[in-house]
Amino acid sequence: MKIYLDNNATTKVDERVVEAMKPYFSKLYGNPNSLHQFGRETHPGIKKAIDQVYSAINANDNDDIIFTSCATESNNWIIKSVWLDLIKNGNKNHIITTEVEHPSVLSTYKFLESQGVKVTYLPVNREGFVTAEAVKNAITEETVLISIMLANNETGVIFPIKEITEIAHEKGILVHTDAVQAVGKIPVDVQDLGVDFLSMSAHKFHGPKGIGALFIKENIKISPLFHGGSQMGGLRSGTLNVPYIVGMGEAIELAVKSLPKLNSEIRKLRDKLEDELLKISDTFVVGKRENRTPNTILISVRGVEGEGMLWDLDRRFGIAAATGSACASEDLEANPVLEAIGAEEDLAHTAIRLSLSRFTTADEVDYTIEKFKESVERLRAISSSYAKV
Ligand code: 7TS
Numbered sequence: 001m002k003i004y005l006d007n008n009a010t011t012k013v014d015e016r017v018v019e020a021m022k023p024y025f026s027k028l029y030g031n032p033n034s035l036h037q038f039g040r041e042t043h044p045g046i047k048k049a050i051d052q053v054y055s056a057i058n059a060n061d062n063d064d065i066i067f068t069s070c071a072t073e074s075n076n077w078i079i080k081s082v083w084l085d086l087i088k089n090g091n092k093n094h095i096i097t098t099e100v101e102h103p104s105v106l107s108t109y110k111f112l113e114s115q116g117v118k119v120t121y122l123p124v125n126r127e128g129f130v131t132a133e134a135v136k137n138a139i140t141e142e143t144v145l146i147s148i149m150l151a152n153n154e155t156g157v158i159f160p161i162k163e164i165t166e167i168a169h170e171k172g173i174l175v176h177t178d179a180v181q182a183v184g185k186i187p188v189d190v191q192d193l194g195v196d197f198l199s200m201s202a203h204k205f206h207g208p209k210g211i212g213a214l215f216i217k218e219n220i221k222i223s224p225l226f227h228g229g230s231q232m233g234g235l236r237s238g239t240l241n242v243p244y245i246v247g248m249g250e251a252i253e254l255a256v257k258s259l260p261k262l263n264s265e266i267r268k269l270r271d272k273l274e275d276e277l278l279k280i281s282d283t284f285v286v287g288k289r290e291n292r293t294p295n296t297i298l299i300s301v302r303g304v305e306g307e308g309m310l311w312d313l314d315r316r317f318g319i320a321a322a323t324g325s326a327c328a329s330e331d332l333e334a335n336p337v338l339e340a341i342g343a344e345e346d347l348a349h350t351a352i353r354l355s356l357s358r359f360t361t362a363d364e365v366d367y368t369i370e371k372f373k374e375s376v377e378r379l380r381a382i383s384s385s386y387a388k389v
Helices: 015-021 043-056 069-085 103-116 134-138 160-170 242-257 259-278 306-317 324-331 336-340 362-381 383-389
Strands: 064-068 096-097 117-123 143-147 174-178 197-201 212-216 283-285 298-303 351-355
Touching: 015 096, 015 351, 043 064, 064 069, 064 242, 064 351, 069 103, 069 143, 069 174, 069 212, 069 362, 096 103, 103 117, 117 134, 160 174, 160 242, 174 242, 259 283, 306 324, 306 351, 306 362
Parallel strands: 096 117, 096 143, 143 174, 174 197
Antiparallel strands: 064 212, 197 212, 283 298, 298 351
């Protein structure tokens, strides 16, 4: 058995996406900026992809959507631009974010702090949630940007971005949201959310790795990321990565079309998995179920080291899960969300993240339920810490 329940880390590329990309490697390989037919024949594919992305997030024609290499790039770019464009040349110097952002956001803010920027990292409550009220209370005269993710990668908890944007805009503050874990899992409508900047990444919704995008609302000017041949409206120069742009377009359209399946069938499978795992004693799941993306479970299993459990699930049963973000998993630190919600110290290493996708089957879930229980029993039996509880 080989079961993949780590879809918040990355997803398998949909075969239809692979097919859409194929011609753009060795058939339609021209540089889109070339005037000859080889260049021109790439244009319909690029245009289609741009339309697919705009339509998936309901952007309007005057908004900018710039293709990047990943969400890490989108996040770094927008945060550093705000610093460059608004903080360095202005008199405002304060940004609000949360303690549970992805490292590509948190590390960029740490860098900004080293440059003298004031950053407020809002804590989350026991449910892994940040209220709009908490954001409101953190605003000062100096606040220039609020940057909060739309859905958390560890827990799937959805943050009240629309409400936060309304509060921010009343005070002339810009809003950035990292929507990497939301696009393709819940409807994402930039006009409804009202955000000024939004980051996304194709490999989280069955597109290829190495391509993402940054949405920039109309009439907002930011500094270019790369100076050069003026591609992407001069904001990110460099020859367009045509096959991957085409792949991202196809993937996002398919992801949006699959939302009903994800929110009915897959949600039901996730709920069943969660209900069954919660029958194991001394476990809890972070976040209210109705306020989470339909594919994610972050469960704490007392007395069981997450890393050990992961090893057991993988090597004995072929089930791929995570202890948290793969980006941070090599350093064996405590799960950042369990720390952020203030879980007891002996629980800090007990988190297991299971994340489903539209390709997850009922049989896989049943098998996982059985093997997860078996694994917990075995690991608890040999755990000195659990015996004492
Ligand atoms: N933002 C969020 C919320 C993420 O979950 C990730 C990846 C990124 C940004 C970075 O995206 P990339 O396009 O640069 O790869 N998150 C995870 C995760 O949760 N486990 O592995 C990677």
